[in-house]
Amino acid sequence: MSLQASGAVxxxxxSPADPLAQTPLHALHLRLGAKMVPxxxxxxxxxxxxxxxxxxLHTRAAxxxxxxxxxxxxxxxxxxxxxxxxxGALEKLVPIDILGLEDxxxxxxxxxxxAGGILDDLMVARLPDRLHVVVNAANKTADLARIQxxxxxxxxxxxxxxALIALQGPKAADxxxxxxxxxxxxxxxxxxxxxxxxxxxxxxRSGYTGEDGFEIAVPAERAEAVAEALLxxxxxxxxxxxxxxxxxxxxxLPLHGSDIDAGTSPVEASLAWAISPxxxxxxxxxxxxxxxxxxxxxxxxxxxxxxxxxxPEGRAPVRADAPLFSAEAGGEAVGRxxxxxxGPSLGAPVAMGTLPSVLASPGTRVFAEVRGQRLPLVxxxxxxxxxxxxxx
Amino acid sequence: MLRFTDEHxxxxxxxxxxxxxxxxxxxxxxxxxxxxxxPKVGARLTKGEAAAVxxxxxxxxxxxxxxSGEVTEVNEAALSDPASVGxxxxxxxxxxxLKLDDVSAMDALMDEAAYAAxxx
Numbered sequence: 175m176s177l178q179a180s181g182a183v184x185x186x187x188x189s190p191a192d193p194l195a196q197t198p199l200h201a202l203h204l205r206l207g208a209k210m211v212p213x214x215x216x217x218x219x220x221x222x223x224x225x226x227x228x229x230x231l232h233t234r235a236a237x238x239x240x241x242x243x244x245x246x247x248x249x250x251x252x253x254x255x256x257x258x259x260x261x262g263a264l265e266k267l268v269p270i271d272i273l274g275l276e277d278x279x280x281x282x283x284x285x286x287x288x289a290g291g292i293l294d295d296l297m298v299a300r301l302p303d304r305l306h307v308v309v310n311a312a313n314k315t316a317d318l319a320r321i322q323x324x325x326x327x328x329x330x331x332x333x334x335x336x337a338l339i340a341l342q343g344p345k346a347a348d349x350x351x352x353x354x355x356x357x358x359x360x361x362x363x364x365x366x367x368x369x370x371x372x373x374x375x376x377x378x379r380s381g382y383t384g385e386d387g388f389e390i391a392v393p394a395e396r397a398e399a400v401a402e403a404l405l406x407x408x409x410x411x412x413x414x415x416x417x418x419x420x421x422x423x424x425x426x427l428p429l430h431g432s433d434i435d436a437g438t439s440p441v442e443a444s445l446a447w448a449i450s451p452x453x454x455x456x457x458x459x460x461x462x463x464x465x466x467x468x469x470x471x472x473x474x475x476x477x478x479x480x481x482x483x484x485x486p487e488g489r490a491p492v493r494a495d496a497p498l499f500s501a502e503a504g505g506e507a508v509g510r511x512x513x514x515x516x517g518p519s520l521g522a523p524v525a526m527g528t529l530p531s532v533l534a535s536p537g538t539r540v541f542a543e544v545r546g547q548r549l550p551l552v553x554x555x556x557x558x559x560x561x562x563x564x565x566x
Numbered sequence: 567m568l569r570f571t572d573e574h575x576x577x578x579x580x581x582x583x584x585x586x587x588x589x590x591x592x593x594x595x596x597x598x599x600x601x602x603x604x605p606k607v608g609a610r611l612t613k614g615e616a617a618a619v620x621x622x623x624x625x626x627x628x629x630x631x632x633x634s635g636e637v638t639e640v641n642e643a644a645l646s647d648p649a650s651v652g653x654x655x656x657x658x659x660x661x662x663x664l665k666l667d668d669v670s671a672m673d674a675l676m677d678e679a680a681y682a683a684x685x686x
Contacts, residue, residue, distance in 0.1 A: 221597065226622070490601055490621070516601065
């Protein structure tokens, strides 16, 4: 067998000739015995000693520690000090309501292009003196350039060099509250500047695993101390990119570059829910973002194809790029699996893919071609596992 | 006689039937296995063709036929409990048995010491 593919996580790194960047927690990963792999130009932990399966299940049962410092963090600041100027500028690039975002709150969104495709998905937090935007690692250089190119005089966008730590799982709040009691009162998508070990850190109650949890931006030189303090909690296990991918897949969360990309509109991506009412037809600031004509028309008329959840009926995982068919034999491919694997919490294979809207209703049976055979799958609602967010 | 291939399979010969599995080194690299697909009893395998599949959470890996022959038995326990392959890959986690066309072809494969050096 080939052992080359066993460490694969998309997106692939650039050519091996490029030296890999290291996060501020690189030495810690090595001490923890991580298997390091190239990911989006960084050396990143694929898994630690426990292995992907245990890391995944532990995150759902207790708390997982993730280094996501490879992701891009962009600060938008203004010369005047008025954050609304930055919010108004960024609204020209995303179909979400940032002017209406309250101080200390965060919202999910995406950068769209003129054709209505998704250049990247992101989180925007509004703070008293700035916007804090978190984007995907593989796109951060392009995202920063795009944002900078569209900013008016007086608004600046810069990469924030902080480490980014995610603490995810039902015990995450207990663990973090022992370091900073204030986090206990935070709700899903709240953002606060909070002292951890005497260092101000930007803490948001969010993540990408479907669990309650936090993402914590820590100054690079303090990242290891904060990481060690979190890992010292008995509830916490370090978790690599492998389980991060299976957790987000079970949670029905799309991965840019796999499930969504510039060839996918937000409506096709089943992400129309994230388009704020203020930016929709009839909203206070209708349109005014790249691709608005297409996206708003598609919201009204319905898309021709959609991102859906898929549950294989058998035990065999159905993986990315498997073609999808409407029948067990014959016919042309009607869609494609975009992410797929085994869901450890479900004990069964799970996948996401794109299907024509007429085949996208839950309960519809389709077939994926795997090793020359057509395997049945059922279109299923997302997420596959119930979300554990603290909304109250 | 125990032999290994450079594709990380092992064969243990008993008469003219070889038991085939994946090596401990391969199992460690693959991580927790969640799905196993095996050839059908009676299937003819040609050396180098994809004969079985082992899948971890992340990835599917083909297991190639290490030599040519006919499948005489498959490990049903591996199908129902894929984790058993990873737990004891060179014992209870064997995959299938192959009646070799040419037993002498075993001689061209690596012995344990040669494989250990190869897999380093």
